[in-house]
Amino acid sequence: MEDKNQGSESKPTKGITRRSFIRGAGLSTAGSVLLTSNALAFDVKEQLAAGKEFGPEAVTIKMKVNGIMNSISVEPRTTLASALRDHLELTGTxxxxxxxxxxxxxxxxxxxxxxxxxxxxxxxxxKEVTTIEGIAKNGKLHPVQQAFIEHDASQCGYCTPGMVMSCVHLVENNTNPSLEDVKNATRGNLCRCGTYPHVFKATLSAAKKTI
Structure with missing residues (x-):
């Protein structure tokens, strides 16, 4: 039986073929890479302000931490905590x-x-970032840090830097805080060791020494 299709001319397929789709996708990808490479030549802040996207490769950004301007190369997924700890070696956070x-x-x-x-x-x-390393001035502990030592307000120590930061912010903005003020200021700080009473005493004591 003769095959009706045999010897017939192949007609071009209408629409998008798999080959044309793959070719188009490849060009689109190449174009995206080119655009990304060109975008990185400009200032990152300007690109962010314009809603540009970055990544996944690292980008150099500037960050002022504890009064010092730093240039670090980070991926867009990098958190501030990771940038401080892993790139600037400020492991107090x-x-x-x-x-x-x-x-x-x-x-x-x-x-x-x-x-x-x-x-x-x-x-x-x-914006400027201040970490626990930037609280002490001229080699002298902040009154809250000193009070934490005197009142034994830290146990395992994992929560201590964050707790100190919350308490320092309180006493520097409220020269005469009450116990309720201290509790409110530290309401988001979780201490698994349960040393809250010592933290409260230390903060109230430091408030009296803070000018």
């Missing part, structure tokens, strides 16, 4: 829960407490 529920990673962003584990390093921008 602890990562415990890594989901913003314990506040062990508390740092200041332009003087306001934030959870560093929940913030992208790219979101810092022109």
């Amino acid at each position: 602890k990562v415990v829960c890594d989901r913003g529920s314990c506040s062990a990673c508390t740092v200041y962003l332009d003087g306001e407490p934030v959870n560093a584990c929940m913030m992208s390093a790219f979101d810092v921008g022109n």
